Amino acid sequence: MSASIDWQAEFPALGSGRIHMNHCGISPITRRARQAMRDYADDAADRQGISNPRWYAAVADARAQAARLIGAGPAEIAFTKSTTHGLLIVANSIEWKPGDCIVVDERTFPSNWHAWKPLEERFGVRLLAWPERERAYETEDLSRLLAENDVRMVSVSSADFATGFQHDLGAVGRIARDAGALYCIDAIQSIGAVPVNVRDCQADFVSADGHKWMLGPEGCGFLFVRSESLDVLQPWLCGWLGRENFTRFSDQNLPPDPTARRFEEGALNHAGIHALGGSLSLFNEIGMETVRERLAGNVAILRKGMAALGWTSMSPQATENSCGITAFSHPEREPEKIVAALQKGGIVATSRRGWLRLAPHFYQPPEDMHRVLAAVAEAA
Secondary structure (H helix, E strand, O other): OOOOOOOOHOOOOHHOOEEEEEOOOOOOOOOHHHHHHHHHHHHHOOOOOOHHHHHHHHHHHHHHHHHHOOOOOOOHEEEOOHHHHHHHHHHHOOOOOOOOOOEEOOOOOOOHOOOOOOHHHHHOEEEOOOOEEEEEEHHHHHHHHHHHOOOOEEEOEEEOOOOOOOOOOOHHHHHHOOOOOOOEOOOOEEEEOOOOHHHOOOEEEEEEOOOOOOOOOOOEEEEEEOOHHHHHHOOOOOHHHHEEOOOOOOOOOOOOOOHHHHHHHOOOHHHHHEEEEEHHHHHHHHHHHHHHHHHHHHHHHHHHHHHHHHOEEEEOOOOOHHOOOOEOOOOOHHHHHHHHHHHHOOEEEEEEEEEEEOOOOOOOOOOOOHHHHHHHHHHH
16 A cells, blocks of 8 residues: 555545445546546636636646556547547547448447447448357457458457456457457446556557546546557547647638547536546556555455355456456345345445446455445345
């Protein structure tokens, strides 16, 4: 644990009296995120809406923080409204040809399905499902799909939202690269939970919102576009702010900005971006290896305790194959009833696919995990 971090102060949720076990859903924000939003609101009210250079400095810092967190360059980061927004930018900025194929994981989150599905009717492309086997995905199946079809894009959810199964993103990237396919990642279930390096993944595009593991506000995320892949995308929505030298308001012939900022169409969500930047600065200070280690420790406590209570883990056992999500099944317990009982006791949890889903985070003390286990036992 970093001695320089005041954990109680930096994570207000620790003093709320509640225990949040749904970081794969919507998370409590950090103190830095809350303060950034307050500072922006105070500034906006005091200045009566006049744009402030500090706002743009905060945006630049947030862009740098996002880039640092995933091993990218600031010029490769565009701020978006959501993970879906980022995926839609990619899906609708490529010149598709009839017969092009797009591979997605079979049980991918809907954002990564519905971004691509309409392209079938519009352009005659085909959406192919990478089959799930025993709650996991085998790279051999992906290689076969690419060998047998004209695959233009591979797009995966980095981790399964129900089980926590985590793709070997680097292995997927190598397979896609060897086949000449583009590679897109919906990384909302990984960034902030485990280290993600876009260079190691060989990803062309990565989209994520900040409201899950990054502990930021809902409705603000970012899209990574590899600099070498930028020209693959013909900007679908390129407004005035996404133009080079956009402050030349009288020039109506400005080209798109030469960086990923070309995808930021108009007025920015300053409150959200400032807040997200605040949270990301905390992750960068602590370090993602520390985050992963502490999160894995909390998950291990839950798995051991739940097994003692008769629950079976439906998630990968190997740490490298799993993010912070852990799903549990019980032959005699109804997850929905357990979730409702936990809620009454101040513990936020969810159920997916008929399993109880628990998703702690790194900042929570081990004692909270034991409180959750005691509450599950009492609820049963």
